[in-house]
Amino acid sequence: MSAATTTPSAPASSGAEGAPRPVGRPRSSASLRHRLADRGIDGQMLLLLPALVFILVLFVYPFAYGLGLTLQPTQETVETWGGGVLANYVRFFGDSFTFASVWLTARLAIPAALFNVLFSIPLAIKLRHRFRGKRLISTLLVLPITLGTVLTAQGLLIFAGRQGWLNQALMGIGLVDQPLDLVHNYIGVLLSLIISGFPFAFLLISSYFSGIDPSLERAARSLGAGWAQRFFRITLPLLAPGLATTFILTFVLAFSVFPSATLVGNPSGSTRVLAVVAYRFFGEQFDYPMASTVAIMMGLAELIVVAIVLFARSFFYKGTTGGKG
């Protein structure tokens, strides 16, 4: 990188700023460019331009616009809930029907994210080593990534519905008398979140695992550490930052769930997640400002969880783990 190169002229000319410039050493154009490059400013900065435009047009502006909307409550909201420009927020926290959605969403997203992370660990451990059928298993685990949430929901309805294969099979072998209620409720959405979130978690954790030098575990073995000691003292501490990141990603994915909450859930009851509530305000009550408020609060709730996890992550070792990752 040009930024890293040190130029002999740069210190000389910068030192001359206050004092009279030494005779015979005019400040050259190269010197200015080098001094800028020393501060990381060079032609390569132009490469950032597309991304900057992208962020401004597609994120910053809409976000600011939405935030502005939340401060322009409808007349009706102000009359019912009061609070002036903050009426939407007053309504969000005051309306138990709306506010309860935060809990309903968290109740889905946190267990789904935890499940995805925790169950990826043993699989990732097993799939670290070479064995027969490894490729088949990893393909099967990753495959759901390619199915969209709608397809997953559709499949769940057919497979796990009251007349689905699963219930028919369970009743056929006499395990249950009544078909199990697995869809159109909390369980259906949770299953859908796990199916679509697990491949992400598994892939991420596998790559974090491959970043840990396998000889560390061998070293621990040679020092007398048994299975559990190796896992809890060596592998887990090194993996923890990766687990936290994976948790955050799958949590955010699950927290903004919308399609499966409507398709395989009970969108007016147990799976009335924030995305559904926001959609209702927007699509059914045409209360655009309130819909924005719900969306903003959804982001805020996610941020809080992310902040907590990142705070916890800061206590772990985050340096190199010696592997190829």
Added chain:
Amino acid sequence: MTAATAKSPSTTPATDTDADALRIENVGRRFGSTDALQGFDLTVRRGEFIALLGPSGCGKSTALNCLAGLLPLTDGRILVGDQRIDVLPPEKRDFGMVFQSYALFPHLTVAKNVAFGLQMRGVGRGEIRRRVDEALRLVRLEDQAGKLPGQLSGGQQQRVAIARAVVIEPRVVLMDEPLSNLDAKLRLEMRTEIRRLHQTLGLTTIYVTHDQEEALSLADRLVVLRAGRVQQIGTPQELHDHPANWHVADFMGYRNLLDAEVTSAPDGGAGGGDGDGAGVEVRADGLSLRGLAVDPVAAGERVRLAIRPSDLVVTDPAAAPGTSSASGTSGVSGASAASGTNGAPASSGTNMIRARVEVVEYQGREYAVEVRTESGRALHVRSDTAPQVGVDVLLTLDPARALVYRFDLDPADAGRSSDAADRAADESRPPAPDPIAAEAGS
């Protein structure tokens, strides 16, 4: 010089030795259909320092991993005293291991890394602190105890790895090419450090390396491996002076290996082992040479001649006596390419080889010179003075220092893998051996 003469200080009386000896009996390891290690037999006395030496892929790391328990054996067994340990998992063997990549736990401080093995053994906290302090003092890292491994230099990390392995006072310390990631200067320092530690602690050590210098200077005994089989076991002097076959010779610094054919073997070459050696006469690359047969050979047999660079003495053709009789076909400076009889044994019994200087490398006290004979064969020689490039010189060679070996290393798989082993040996050898290598056993 160092390791060769200085035996381990903790050499114990014979009765005690047997009870604690590490016995490796007929150990083998197969990967699929290839034998990575085969018929490995070795008894290691307590406190002994053993080096496993060989080119990459020779099975030395396999042997070490089998000892550590990281690889299950396919054949044989391993015992410490009367206890069979090859059936134990690695964590139950009580072996300390030093890895090539150090394998320090990156999230633990130096002190905690060293303490790890003690914690696993349930040692009390006070004693852990005492022993960790002692181990860190031993490797001179007491100031770095609170740092993370990532904050240390390569040499310091290696010392932590060694401290971590020896602090548990294991029955055996296993070292897997511990110095190969260090630069040349640090490697020399750490070599001394390892030797010093071994002299202080007297722990039985098995050390894997592809560097013959390292092996010669550190070990009490060396095991040379090739293609999964033991080629020779012996003290550094034994291996250095009497390599069992050309492969071992190659590893011991006999840089000149010439394929040859026996032209005459008076008494089957068998009598060549003592005195100034009746020896045999061989023909290699247009050179007729007299050598000492290590293996019994017969006339007409394919053999390999091994000569150390330091045994090829460079003389000025003008000054050398008997020059005219040995190769009288050309003048001093003339390129006598036509002379096919070059290098015929002189009347005195000394081999004479005419060659032209091609490359001269300064190596401290002396020069490593590459010369080319008239038949186009490159030879490595040593010289006290710097010969001029392009000048013709005369090399003299004592027949007793030209070792004649049977060409086939293993009668079982003769010729099949020798070329591959050859290449591997060439690659793993340092390009220009340090003068110390030549001194180590002399």
